[in-house]
Amino acid sequence: MNTTKYRLAALTAACLLACAPAHAQQAAPDPDQPTGARVDHDTVPKANESDIAKESENPIGNLTVLPFENYTNFQVGPNKGTQNILEFEPVVPIHLNQDWNLITRAIIPVVWNPDLSPFPSVPQAFAPTDFSAFLSPRNSGNGITWGVGPIAQLPTATSPTVGSSVWGLGPTAVVVKTTEHVVAGLLVNQVWSLGGVEQGPGGKRYATFLVEPFFNYNFGHGWFISSAPIITDDETASGRKWTVPLGGAAGRIIKLGGKLPVKFSLGAYYNVVTPQYGAKWQIQSVVAVIF
Numbered sequence: 524m525n526t527t528k529y530r531l532a533a534l535t536a537a538c539l540l541a542c543a544p545a546h547a548q549q550a551a552p553d554p555d556q557p558t559g560a561r562v563d564h565d566t567v568p569k570a571n572e573s574d575i576a577k578e579s580e581n582p583i584g585n586l587t588v589l590p591f592e593n594y595t596n597f598q599v600g601p602n603k604g605t606q607n608i609l610e611f612e613p614v615v616p617i618h619l620n621q622d623w624n625l626i627t628r629a630i631i632p633v634v635w636n637p638d639l640s641p642f643p644s645v646p647q648a649f650a651p652t653d654f655s656a657f658l659s660p661r662n663s664g665n666g667i668t669w670g671v672g673p674i675a676q677l678p679t680a681t682s683p684t685v686g687s688s689v690w691g692l693g694p695t696a697v698v699v700k701t702t703e704h705v706v707a708g709l710l711v712n713q714v715w716s717l718g719g720v721e722q723g724p725g726g727k728r729y730a731t732f733l734v735e736p737f738f739n740y741n742f743g744h745g746w747f748i749s750s751a752p753i754i755t756d757d758e759t760a761s762g763r764k765w766t767v768p769l770g771g772a773a774g775r776i777i778k779l780g781g782k783l784p785v786k787f788s789l790g791a792y793y794n795v796v797t798p799q800y801g802a803k804w805q806i807q808s809v810v811a812v813i814f
Contacts, residue, residue: 580706612630667700669697687777
């Protein structure tokens, strides 16, 4: 009888000891999975790559992001050539007080054009610069953040074939929903030229509308997939005015030297709607430094 009791006690103890490590392993969180915590300049060094990825995917997030985005457009113009656009798109948040942030964003493009004859063109030029500023609350509820403000188009074009020499101004807004693995939202803006002419000498009049729905899913270890089609309407163009792409990208954030986060991504988009001489499809590559 005593032997049976000892055997039962030993068996029970062995089961408990065997289950304890498994239970501890299940309970311990994976340090490389998204935690849902917000990341800012002070916490970047200790944050994992997935949390940094989520914060950098928010257009009005807490991090300074310095991305170089390259767009290679295929079948552009009457001769179906290849166009390349390299954009420097710095995002810099400014903490105004305990309740409000001001997030500044710029798009500074350099364009390499194919032969567009019989239309005038130059092989390389700077295009107009877009600058926007979003006023956004620092504390959000239910994972939802928003921002509103002005957008200005600066006449930095070095050739009239890549953009107008007239200043532009309009409103812009963004709303973002963040969950444990997902960052999704919508960015819109409308820009009208402040003067300009339809034809002849002088800067060209323009009116453009942009809407960018975006969706990012973060898997852990810094890996993510995304889709952010830039849908535009050139309201003063003749013929077809809309560009509507479909596609996506994949990428990863790594910490160089274990400290400096850098984002790499590669994607492709097909334009299901495009102006007569617009690109048919596009390859997008991104390298961004984050801090």
